[in-house]
Amino acid sequence: MSFTDLAKKRCSIRSYETKPVESEKIAAIVEAAHVAPSAANRQPVRLIQVESAEGLANLGRYANLYGAPLAFIVCADAERAWKRPVDGMVSTAIDASITCDHMMIAATDLGLGSVWICAFDPVGVREAFNLPASLVPVNILAVGHAADEWKSPERHAVERIPVQELVTKA
Secondary structure (H helix, E strand, O other): OOOOHHHOOOOEEOOEOOOOOOHHHHHHHHHHHHOOOOHHOOOOEEEEEEEOHHHHHHOOEEEEEOOOOEEEEEEEEEEOEEEOOOOOOOHHHHHHHHHHHHHHHHHHHHEEEEEEEEOHHHHHHHHOOOOOEEEEEEEHHHHEEOOOOOEEEHHHHHHHOHHHHHHOOO
16 A cells, blocks of 8 residues: 555544554554654654553543553653754654654554544643653554544545645745
8 A cells, every 4th residue: 555545544533442452563553653753863752652451541531542442642852852943942742743643654554543632631641650841741642443434535535625725836
């Protein structure tokens, strides 16, 4: 399958089977995270892999995991992240999001569903998982075997803005 076909197939899954994610699939998702690029190759991203019932319940107090049997808290170390010299912008959110995207595409390639969760309580997550002050929880990625049908890969033709609106030529 081409990358574009894989990207079109990926959709947010918000209902999961209780079946655990196989360890070799978890390893493949983690490998996709491992090879994700980061600004100036500073590699500030850190993952907290949550799959125990206790850990999922704990995380579930601060985010809707949609019943997924696996979640990754995607964090970035603000002290390690690259800072743009001109204005001081820190790459934490960008680096964590690139990593999360790699993980979602890998999950899709493995036949797993996922949903990128940004609606969560970062303070609660930080406290619940004893994160150091420099580690910023940016995203949560819920992963599992989809309980519902996947959306059509052709949906983008009607759900996305036209390419002419997306791209401005200069």
